[in-house]
Amino acid sequence: MTVTPKETVVPFAVHGEGTGVLQTLTAAGDAGHVFQADAYPAFGGADSAPSPLFYAIGALTSCNQVTASLVAKGLGIRLGRWTFDARGDLDTAVLVGGAEGNANFDRVEVRVTVETDATEEQFAELVSETARRCPVTQLFERSGLELVNDWTRAELPPAV
Template sequence: MSACNERIARDVSTAALTYTVTGRGVGSVATEIQAGKHRFLVDEPSALAGDDAAPSPVEYALGALVSCQVIVFRLYAQSLGLTIDEIEITAEGDLDARKLFGIDESGRAGFHDVRVKVDIDGPNTVEEYENLRRVVDAHCPVLDIFSNPVPTSGSLA
């Protein structure tokens, strides 16, 4: 059991986490994000009214999914006694921008399909890695966000 697992098992209150991220508009449509001590820029390509100064929000969303999957694959491989020599994950999402621009209100504003491809190199069997993939998919927080509705509320300050 990792030190993190032991800490949470000893005191379940340490499992309740709240993340806060703040964004401030800059440039044409870009946003400067503050997440804890980290800052990063989010923008849109010029075809979507941006300056193409940084990845778009949906690219960051796919990046969040990919990075969470990599982390959870590594954590569970270790706990299951499997070896990952190399891992590369690609997420591809299909989005129809007509809803974004108010052209067609019938579709979704977000992705209507996301495909995740996992490429693992290591000494274990395909079956062991497939079992690992099932475990990861059941425990990956960002995949859960993509797969299930999350109650979300908004307000003007």
């Protein structure tokens, strides 16, 4: 029996190879994007590429931008320039020392500013719908960490 996925399912696949803690990853698909992940020297790496933890935080910000762009289209609002500042606080006692507990981030804070022509009400809906629909936000929220998601609306400059 062949299992057929839902028509709306899009697979995301990555192939990784490496030695030590350095890994080269290739994203499946026509573009075949290649990227690397390494670790800080304290974690056994050479810091020659971003840590997987930076990729996790970066995935959160970029997925929010992609999701919000889809939500904005449905709301009929325009978005302009984005800025993100994100930080994850990780107690390394479990990761490095093998202590009992949760190896997850304790807290992740995301501060977002986006230019938009949205009203305050539309902006509030943009933020809440983005949080609900963003796969990476949901991954973080459902992991049990404290997630601070603070969005600021900036005026969209007039079109030239």
